[in-house]
Amino acid sequence: MKFLIGLIVVIWPVAGFLYFKMGFAPVATADGTMPFEGWAARTSLHVRLNREMPRSVPIQPSLENYTAGAKIYKDHCSGCHGFKGQEQQPEVKGNVSQAAAPIQG
Numbered sequence: 001m002k003f004l005i006g007l008i009v010v011i012w013p014v015a016g017f018l019y020f021k022m023g024f025a026p027v028a029t030a031d032g033t034m035p036f037e038g039w040a041a042r043t044s045l046h047v048r049l050n051r052e053m054p055r056s057v058p059i060q061p062s063l064e065n066y067t068a069g070a071k072i073y074k075d076h077c078s079g080c081h082g083f084k085g086q087e088q089q090p091e092v093k094g095n096v097s098q099a100a101a102p103i104q105g
């Protein structure tokens with residue numbers, strides 16, 4: 001059992017080192033994402049958001065506030081994030097880092 005654990009502890013760092021050293025990592029703009037890249041970025045982002053987000057919401061849920069928020073989104077965010085059910089904007093498509101889909105729900 002110790003041998004198996006030792007083997008795993010050694011194999012993972014060596015495999016990771018060889019993955020980068022032998023040029024398997026996707027570095028060109030046309031390449032796909034690295035394995036686990038999306039998971040790592042999303043997980044880190046959500047942990048950070050959960051840690052730093054305010055615990056009380058200073059804005060009341062009212063029609064005026066929702067309408068004002070929708071206008072801000074339309075004017076300042078939709079250029080990249082688009083609208084629900086709409087395809088991503090052409091200028092965002094093909095970028096290395098694509099804008100997230102619009103908030104669903």
Ligand code: HEC
Pocket residue numbers: 045072073076077078079080081097098099100
């Ligand atoms: C110039 C383009 C652009 C504009 C304008 C823009 N964003 Fe983004 N946004 C991005 C990109 C690119 C990402 C990263 C997406 C990814 O990596 O998944 C992102 C990510 C986000 C995320 C994180 C999404 C996630 O799934 O974790 C949120 C939330 C967000 N934007 C909100 C906004 C809001 C709110 C506005 C307007 C006030 C806005 N964005 C305007 C390009 C833009």
